[in-house]
Amino acid sequence: MHHILSNISVLTAAPVLNFGLLIDGVLIGSIFALAAYGLALVWGVMNVKNLAQGDFIMLGGYITWTLGRYGLSPLLGVPVAFGFLWCFGWVIYRLVIRKVITRDLFTSLLATFGVAIVIQQSLNLAFGPDTQSAHSGLPDWQFAGGLVMVSATRLLGFVLAILLALAVILFMKNSRTGQAIRATAQDARAARVLGIDTEKVYAFTFCLNAAICGAAGALVALVWNVQPFFGTTYSIRLFVIVTAAGIGNLPAVIAAGFGMGVFEQFGGFLLGAEFQQALIVLLLLGVLAYRQLQYMRIRQAVQ
């Protein structure tokens, strides 16, 4: 308790530190927003809650890290992870997701949880349990006498995340495939009647989501670090974001992603890094409890 109060007094004594935390939160939040967008996409279109989302991110991160280890620029990791995860997503779709789309929701949840365990344990066997980070070799800029530090890598990650998110949003709005995806999300049966191959739409959506996660993972490896078992925390974060925002509401998903980033930076600073995971999980419970209160007023269950 004492520890927390002294941290608060540090923040009030040096307000410029707040600014630093805010910037870091926004930069990292952009990556959360990107991956949460993918989760909301799959959730909304095919009604599958993908618990392996965080592990897709880790997979993308390890691809980037491996590229860096072989002397290639880790920045190359973004497109490579995007492409690799696209194919990986297709394999997972053919083997698992296709068979559980029409079943009840717990089935898909548990099946993707199984996929998550396979991915994290395989990563653990392949790369070991240490945290790894890819170095882009870009400089850090310091402001306000060293109190505020903005790393060029984080800024680059931010810009890439925003560009990617914009590209996906424009694609969904304007392209023919994007229209088909949105039609399927609205009413799969009507879409089939109108000649849309929903099977193809599902496959495409899942691959797109996996690829987005891969790119997000590449950015995570660049600006932060990756570890085989961090995936679960990412999955929980993304669920918090999407649950708090509501699946149909994409601007809210992106805003909640930024909010999550800022919340985590401040929470981690105030409570200490060892509480980070507990903080995210408690936020999940808080959001679920809040949703429940909201639904109680209209006498419905959160489902």
Added chain:
Amino acid sequence: MNFASRQALPYWLILVAGTIAPFVFHQYSNEIAVLWLMIVFASTWDILGGQMGYNSLGNIVFFGAGMYICAVVQIGLFYDVGMYTAGSRTTHIVFTNAQYFSGFALGLVAAGIGAAILAIAAGWIVFGLRGPYFAIGTLGLAVASAELTASWDWVGAASGISMPVFPYAPETQKLFFYFLLFALGFSLLLFLRWLYSTSFGLALNAIRDDEEKAEAMGLHTRRYKRTAWAISAFFLGIAGAVFGNMTGFIEPRDIAFPTTTFNLFMVVMVLLGGKGTLWGPVIGAVIFHTFKEVTWTYFLGWQFVALGLLIVVTIVYFQQGVAGWLIEKYPAWFAPRDALKRPEATPALAPQPEGAE
């Protein structure tokens, strides 16, 4: 139940087999004791998951809570818990026989009741959630309890607690804990058999089949859900208390609240054996545990990859489980007994027309 009837035969067989097993398979008595623990896991998970249709991913909370409550009672009766956990690295603290057994007995009771109270309290938070939200919310509870316990210094934080040492020889210890777990598992089976035959059991099934309709018929569904969870928490809490003393050392992440091992085993065993039946979870636990014990060492580090694959394959390709498959394949075997409960095949199993959602 009529103890002389043919229906009672399986229970007599289990009672006899369970009693002689640790003497016949002497060197495997620990593994068989864990098998009973697995049966408790699967059967308590099935109360919610199978009978009531609420798939929890957080039942491990009560196992760990029982473990810690029992430890705190056992130590707290005679010493200061904070000092004990802080000093256990350097000093060896001895409990007398009377201290050990009185503390343990009291701890078992406290663990069961404490876990049940915890379930009722947690039920206020999670039972307004349905389907996947319930699963994710309970998973959150499990992860949160592991993380919070791991940062709570009074109970030893992440480095855990060394439990009081059993005062007799290791051989006696093995048998003592075996028979505790056996008694727990066996009484749970008898209790569930009775429970599922009462109107309470029917109410659980009604909630599973259509919760809105059940509520409209006047069932106070939330009360039933909380009670059902408290029942499974009671048995899980006692199981945790016994298991904590059996291993002699408890810590939050891998022993008390292992989200990806015991917590998932529960679900996998029930799905493997067959949801919503009395014997399905037992069959699943036996198959899973035997398979795991026999093959685990041959996987050379790939065990958990294999576990993930097993989950995926079970859930995607073999969801009705062994018991469900048997009922589908040989309905005649189950007809006389089930005829009273289920007059006809459940409509859910009827073939869907082509193109239906």
